[in-house]
Amino acid sequence: MNYLHSDKIKELEVKSDEIRKLMTGNLFAVEQECTTCSLGVVDFLTLLYFHVLKHDPKDPEWKERDRLILSSDHICLALYATMAHAGYFPVEKLKTLRKFGSRPQDYPTRAFLPGIKKNSGLLGSLSQAVGMTIADRMDHKRSRDKFFYCLLGDKELQEDQNWEAISLAGREQLHNLVAIIGRNNIQTGGLKENTIPFEPVVDKFEEFNWHVLNASINDFDDMDNAIGQAQSVFAKPTVIFVQ
Amino acid sequence: MSKEIYLNPKIFSNTEETEQLSIHQGFDEGLLIAGDNDERVVALCSDPTRSEKVSLFAKEYPGRFFKNDLAEESMFSVALGMATMGKIPFVLLPKLFSPGKNCEQIKAAMYCNNVPVKIIGSHSGVFAGSYKGTLQTIEDIALIRSMSQMTILAPCDAIEAQKATVYAAQIDGPVYIRFPQEETSIITTDETPFEIGKAEVFFRPDGDVDVGVIASGHLVYNAIRAAKDLDDEGVRVRVLNLSTIKPMDIDAVVKLGTQTGKIVIIEECQTVGGVGSAVAEVLAQIAPAKMRFIGACDMSGISDGRMPHPGIDIENIKNTIRELYVQ
Numbered sequence: 001m002n003y004l005h006s007d008k009i010k011e012l013e014v015k016s017d018e019i020r021k022l023m024t025g026n027l028f029a030v031e032q033e034c035t036t037c038s039l040g041v042v043d044f045l046t047l048l049y050f051h052v053l054k055h056d057p058k059d060p061e062w063k064e065r066d067r068l069i070l071s072s073d074h075i076c077l078a079l080y081a082t083m084a085h086a087g088y089f090p091v092e093k094l095k096t097l098r099k100f101g102s103r104p105q106d107y108p109t110r111a112f113l114p115g116i117k118k119n120s121g122l123l124g125s126l127s128q129a130v131g132m133t134i135a136d137r138m139d140h141k142r143s144r145d146k147f148f149y150c151l152l153g154d155k156e157l158q159e160d161q162n163w164e165a166i167s168l169a170g171r172e173q174l175h176n177l178v179a180i181i182g183r184n185n186i187q188t189g190g191l192k193e194n195t196i197p198f199e200p201v202v203d204k205f206e207e208f209n210w211h212v213l214n215a216s217i218n219d220f221d222d223m224d225n226a227i228g229q230a231q232s233v234f235a236k237p238t239v240i241f242v243q
Numbered sequence: 244m245s246k247e248i249y250l251n252p253k254i255f256s257n258t259e260e261t262e263q264l265s266i267h268q269g270f271d272e273g274l275l276i277a278g279d280n281d282e283r284v285v286a287l288c289s290d291p292t293r294s295e296k297v298s299l300f301a302k303e304y305p306g307r308f309f310k311n312d313l314a315e316e317s318m319f320s321v322a323l324g325m326a327t328m329g330k331i332p333f334v335l336l337p338k339l340f341s342p343g344k345n346c347e348q349i350k351a352a353m354y355c356n357n358v359p360v361k362i363i364g365s366h367s368g369v370f371a372g373s374y375k376g377t378l379q380t381i382e383d384i385a386l387i388r389s390m391s392q393m394t395i396l397a398p399c400d401a402i403e404a405q406k407a408t409v410y411a412a413q414i415d416g417p418v419y420i421r422f423p424q425e426e427t428s429i430i431t432t433d434e435t436p437f438e439i440g441k442a443e444v445f446f447r448p449d450g451d452v453d454v455g456v457i458a459s460g461h462l463v464y465n466a467i468r469a470a471k472d473l474d475d476e477g478v479r480v481r482v483l484n485l486s487t488i489k490p491m492d493i494d495a496v497v498k499l500g501t502q503t504g505k506i507v508i509i510e511e512c513q514t515v516g517g518v519g520s521a522v523a524e525v526l527a528q529i530a531p532a533k534m535r536f537i538g539a540c541d542m543s544g545i546s547d548g549r550m551p552h553p554g555i556d557i558e559n560i561k562n563t564i565r566e567l568y569v570q
Contacts, residue, residue, distance in 0.1 A: 127320030127321050128320045128321070128324035129324060131323060131324020131326075131328075132327060134309060134325065135325040138285065138307060138330075139328075161317045164315075164317035165317045165320070165321075
């Protein structure tokens with residue numbers, strides 16, 4: 001990954017604004033739910049698709065690409081706009097959101113959108129990311145050629161399957177797995193503190209052999225530094241908690 | 244007895260003389276062959292040191308074997324992740340966990356994505372060894388049959404299990420293979436034809452017939468033995484081995500229903516939503532027949548590992564066929 005210099009940050013800021021415009025101009029007319037969540041991750045997806053990820057929009061099935069596993073797929077509006085801006089499909093297609101057979105569906109659907117490797121709609125993608133990382137290790141041992149980034153929300157940590165995955169990833173020392181967990185402390189039904197408590201979550205991850213980092217998801221430089229650190233961690237998966 | 248399908252010639256010997264083999268062993272051998280044929284085949288297992296082991300494959304290909312311990316919910320999602328990376332995962336889980344505890348994961352991971360993950364129910368039915376009562380999986384067919392794109396196989400013995408496993412690896416989609424944990428009688432031979440989606444007549448393939456029996460899994464043995472006994476009484480019974488429960492061989496089922504008008508289903512699972520229900524869905528539309536269902540009828544598993552389930556033993560099968568015959 002290249003150093004994120006000031007010119008590159010300005011370039012990313014411009015792209016990020018353009019992606020937000022694509023969302024407000026094309027997608028929000030159809031979808032009014034989860035709009036703020038989607039807007040909140042645009043900076044992060046911009047950083048990934050235009051700086052961090054090893055990928056090729058012209059060859060979405062390129063085997064050596066990095067993988068982004070979107071567990072919080074209710075923010076897929078941001079993903080669609082970012083992928084369109086990156087060249088995976090024409091931006092005009094964004095207007096066809098939810099239409100039968102169109103590329104952007106309610107939830108990412110691999111049959112309709114090149115670059116999506118799994119359909120989603122149910123939570124639990126961290127386990128799938130663990131499986132992808134283990135499969136890569138079966139083929140390439142412990143290489144650092146490829147990274148697997150899984151974006152999920154803090155409310156998902158109330159689901160038991162994720163803790164099985166967290167335990168498994170730590171045991172298997174999956175160094176090229178990076179989980180990015182949004183901590184907005186709120187979910188449908190109220191504040192997180194009034195639902196199932198999950199603190200001290202940092203201690204829990206460290207007990208499961210994870211490297212824990214914190215970063216601001218809307219700060220390109222901060223986020224880039226965290227991902228850079230995650231890529232250099234030895235024999236541990238990394239979790240980056242983002243506000 | 245059908246000559247063309249080369250069944251085990253000792254099939255009508257005393258039960259003690261008929262070779263007994265664990266269907267699990269046949270699966271294990273089949274998985275090794277599938278692994279030899281295709282390097283994309285990998286195996287996930289909850290605990291290889293116990294009875295759900297995949298010892299042959301794990302020994303030959305340790306780098307393609309992954310032990311997930313008892314993280315049973317995430318196991319299928321892990322398998323999906325592997326499948327999206329180009330692998331063909333075989334997932335072994337015992338007891339009611341598979342399918343059961345993990346139905347949401349199977350739905351999301353497998354058939355929604357139509358990935359080639361193979362689910363192995365290694366303790367299905369009432370003959371589940373030490374797994375008794377609530378741990379027995381007899382609801383599996385009803386649960387997994389409702390999932391679209393799922394192929395469901397129930398091999399009748401260890402030899403057919405080996406073939407089924409090899410062919411399952413070649414299907415580009417999810418497959419569920421079920422078999423009991425205990426040893427069962429060898430019915431077929433290496434020469435017996437096997438094809439996914441095709442049901443073979445294993446007894447009385449030609450001539451007139453009074454009652455049709457459709458059996459699935461190792462109970463095909465009991466069905467053939469019962470048919471042979473009834474032959475001596477003058478009741479002519481044709482036995483169909485329904486080794487592929489889904490997609491069903493509609494032609495074979497309809498043909499038997501048309502020929503006899505009387506069908507007995509023998510299955511080792513809940514009759515509600517089970518094999519009989521699947522057959523009835525076909526016959527009711529194309530060739531309505533009088534039907535009797537032998538299986539776990541709205542009950543939990545009661546096998547203690549030695550005694551046969553009261554409904555699926557040879558004597559009860561004969562009684563049911565006789566009762567339908569005089570209708």
